[in-house]
Amino acid sequence: MKHLTLILLFCLGCVAAASAQMEEGSKGEYRYWGIIIGLNHGFSAPENTNENVMLHTAKGDMYKKRAGAFNYTPGYQIGAVYNLDFKNNKSGIQTGLEFTNYGCRTKYETRDNNLYDMKETFRAMAVSVPLLLKFGPNDIYRNMSYITVGVRAHYNISVMQGQKASWNTQKYGKKLTGDEINQFSVCGVLGFNVGMLSINANYMFMNFINDECQIVENGMTKKPFEGIKGGLYIYTSLNIPMCRWLTVHNWQAEKIRRKLHGGSTF
Amino acid sequence: MKTSHLIPYLMTIAVITGCIKEDGEPYTIERQIDKERTIVSSLSGYMYGTAQKDTIVENAFQVLDNNDLDVYLSLESYFDTIEVQLNAVKECGYVYSTTNPNPTVKGLECHTFKKENISWKGDTSSTSLHFSGEEHGLQFNHNYYVRSYVVTTHNDTCYNPVTCQTKTVIPSNVWFRRKEAKIDARAEAIAATTDGGLTYIYGGRSNTKCYSDLWVYNSADDTWSQVATCEDGSMTNSRPIERCNGAAFMYTKNEMDADTLMYILGGEDFGGTPTKYNFIYSLKHNQFGSTAHHPNNRAYVEPFDQPRTGIIAFKIETPWNEAVYAVGMGLTQIEGTSSSAINPQIYYYDVNNDKLFTEEGKEDYHVHTWRALGMLSTDGNLAIDQTAIGFYQSVVVKLNEKQVIIGSGEGSDGNYSKIFYQVALDDEGNLKIVKRLIPPDEFIPRKNAAAFYLNYTKEGSEYDRFFVGTGCDKDGNLLNDFWAYDFGKATWERIADCGNAYREGAVSFKILRVDDYFVKEFAEPQERGIVALGRGITPSITNNYSTKEIDASARNDVWEYLP
Known part of the structure; x- marks a missing residue:
């Protein structure tokens, strides 16, 4: 509920800024806000390589092995981006602020037999700042067609660890804190935008999980997240430019604009 | 998009992506697996409990009766405090592979130890599982992965999750077991080697008696043969004939009646009473000497002035190439008393100068006698005013x-x-110390050790080395470490431990293998060391890893050292 409230406030803020932007004339052609809303798709299944971390099953502790190098984990992002296009109409910069929910999931099986399996999910809530370079062969504004390349920095607000085992119906969840997480994580971004559809690939160089985290327990040093590295995320978003382009291409948007400016829709 | 559609859309996304609530207990656990204790597997998975890691007890090879070589591994496993009761275990064993680091019973390129080579140990009603196994017919210098497994009555196969990885022996700096000596196990036998390389051993002590038999080891065909048994009848003045802890040398006569005589000197009986009486064995005539006091009785050997045991005997040449047959040191007992002391004196058997022996009613005759050769001293060369040193159960090597x-x-x-002490005779025929060989601190002072000397060529380099090891330390612990002194580099080095037993009172000597498997296949040196018999103990969990002399028993195993 708390997160939902945050999201709603974020959206309202974006809409307000975007609405103001729509008043701008030719200036809005080069500088304009956009609303980003979409899903991200995680494909990595980072493996905990610590051999001493075993599956704690009902019949004892068993060695694990990863079942498959890929696993699909959906997430979402919502936010606002500010576009600053250059006068040549072929390149520009895009930055902004997003609220991102993303994660990764790995399935483990018992190594020496086929008795049990367990899915482990890590999910982060983050505030992200993209910094992208836009460029295209033609007018990037006319069709909103351009390629994006850059980085996306995440400030991870909270990270949750969840486990679901085949030998027990109860799920396990824990909030990771302190040294267990990396407060900041960075992705390299490469993608494209066509119209209001934005697709980009984000490769996370540093995961939100701190794989170097060490815990001292009963005189022994443990590394619970050893080997859990970053992965690949595909962002598919609606990139709604809050500028004249939208009202030109969308009658509903034009009607909203006219109403806001006290004009008739006819 | 209408604003009214936004909220449900966002909520749908939230549901799809899933929420994780803090709840429950984790399904992973980090267990620290150290070298001593591991979690044992059960029911196709894992038991709760602890186990000692599978231990490789032996990684060696041996020579079979048909002279084939057999490389083998021997392991021991011990599990305790397991939840599954022992009687739920119906089979245990070991599985191994040269390629698979986690071998399983039906795994690819995996094999199990033969069932007949698995031994259960311990009480089957307890929650402890203790067993051992060995596998033969392996290859030299090969990497093996091996681990234990258990099959429960549920027909589930469980594995020790920690696999032992080891490489089997290479034939270099290694002891390997030869065919067992076909003589009764014994310690402190009296041994001497002929110039032709045949080693004779006489007597020795088992757990129950001393022996009076004579055996010979022939390295050419790796056989032990009983040559003779000394009969008491004619040896009235040479008793006890059943003896041990004495010394012997081979005396070569180059006279018309050329013969080699084995002089059997001093020692003690089974009760530990030293003797001063000596006798000989004629290799040519295959008989023990009678000690009747008869003129010119060649079989007569003058007794010592006092009973002696734990002595050494050796042959050494003067600078003018005259052979000197020496015996001495050891424990001397004052006859008729229980007092004894370690005597530093070394004597030689004066075969050149006789003493006149007069017996009433009989013709005077000459006999050889023992004369003082000298003593070693702490300060180097012998001198009357310097402190003499003597030892009981020391070693002597030519x-x-x-x-x-x-x-x-x-x-x-x-x-x-x-x-x-490297000892020679000076220009006047007195003992002198040429050099002191002082081992490093790690070398434990000991008695009743085994030693030999080898001079060999290996991989193009020549080696001149004195080897010593096994024995008993001052606390009564038996040892199996072996050390080598390299005369060329003047350095000490610890070499492979001898065999699988800690022992003392072994016989040790050098042999020459002319064309055995190692010479032919690996160009190994022909000179080898042998350590055989003795009193030993193999430490294991069943004897609480004891190496105490008191727990040991006589042995008849034979070990050969391949440098």
Whole structure:
């Protein structure tokens, strides 16, 4: 509920800024806000390589092995981006602020037999700042067609660890804190935008999980997240430019604009 | 998009992506697996409990009766505090592979130890599982992954999750077991080697008696043969004939009646009473000497002035190439009393100068006698005013015709020595110390050790080395470490431990293997060391890893050292 409230406030803020932007004339052609809303798709299944971390099953502790190098984990992002296009109409910069929910999931099986399996999910809530370079062969504004390349920095607000085992119906969840997480994580971004559809690939160089985290327990040093590295995320978003382009291409948007400016829709 | 559609859309996304609530207990656990204790597997998975890691007890090879070589591994496993009761285990064993680091019973390129080679140990009603196994027919210098497994009555196969990885032996700096000596196990046998390389051993002590038989080891065909048994009848003045802890040398007569005589000197009986009487064995005539006091009785050997045991005997040449047959040191008992002391004196058997022996009613005749050769001293060369040193149960090894090495043993102050003396005769025929060989601190002072000398070529380099090891330390612990002194580099080095038993009182000697498997296949040296028999113990969990002399028993195993 708390997160939902945050999201709603974020959206309202974006809409307000975007609405103001729509008043701008030719200036809005080069500088304009956009609303980003979409899903991200995680494909990595980072493996905990610590051999001493075993599956704690009902019949004892068993060695694990990863079942498959890929696993699909959906997430979402919502936010606002500010576009600053250059006068040549072929390149520009895009930055902004997003609220991102993303994660990764790995399935483990018992190594020496086929008795049990367990899915482990890590999910982060983050505030992200993209910094992208836009460029295209033609007018990037006319069709909103351009390629994006850059980085996306995440400030991870909270990270949750969840486990679901085949030998027990109860799920396990824990909030990771302190040294267990990396407060900041960075992705390299490469993608494209066509119209209001934005697709980009984000490769996370540093995961939100701190794989170097060490815990001292009963005189022994443990590394619970050893080997859990970053992965690949595909962002598919609606990139709604809050500028004249939208009202030109969308009658509903034009009607909203006219109403806001006290004009008739006819 | 209408604003009214936004909220449900966002909520749908939230549901799809899933929420994780803090709840429950984790399904992973980090267990620290150290070298000693692991989690044992059960029911196709894992038991709760702890286990000692599978231990490789032996990684060796042996020579079979048909002279084939057999490389083998022997393991021992011990599990305790397991939840599954022992009687739920119906089979246990070991599985191995040369390629699979986690071998399983039906795994690819995996094999199990033969069932007949698995031994259960311990009480089956307890929650402890203790077993051992060995596998033969392996290859030299090969990597093996091996681990234990258990099959429960549920027909589930469980594995020790920690796999042992080991490489089987390579034939270099290694001891390997030869065919067992076909003689009764015994310690402190009396041994001497002929110039032709045949080693004879006489007597020795088992757990119940002393022996009076004579055996010979022939390295050419790796056989032990009983040559003779000394009969008591004619040996009235040479008793006890059943004896041990004495010494012997081979005396070669180059007279018309050429013969080699084995002089059997001193020693003690089974009760530990030293003797001063000596006798001989004629190799040519295959008979023990009678000691009747008869003129010119060639079989007569003058007794010592006092009973002696734990002595050494050796042959050494003077600078003018005259052979000297020496015996001495050891424990001397004052006859008729229980008092004894370690005597530093070394005597020689004067075969050149006789003494006149007069017996009433009989013709005077000459006999050889023992004369003082000298003593070693702490300060180097012999001198009357310097402190003489003597040892009980020290070792003596021939370096060459003119030098021997004498060392270790129990000293007169009760301390055990670890120093070795390279000894020769000076221009006047007196003993002199050429060099002291002082081992490093890690070398434990000992008595009743085994030693030999090898001079060999390996991989193009020549080696001139004195080897010493096994024995008993001052606390009564038996040892199995072996050390080598390299004369070329003047350095000590610890080599492979001897065999699978800690022992003392073994016989040790050098042999020559002319064309055995290692010479032919690996170009290994022909000179080898042999350590055989003795009193030993193999430490294991069943004897609480004891290496105490008191727990040991006589052995008849034979170990060969391949440098």
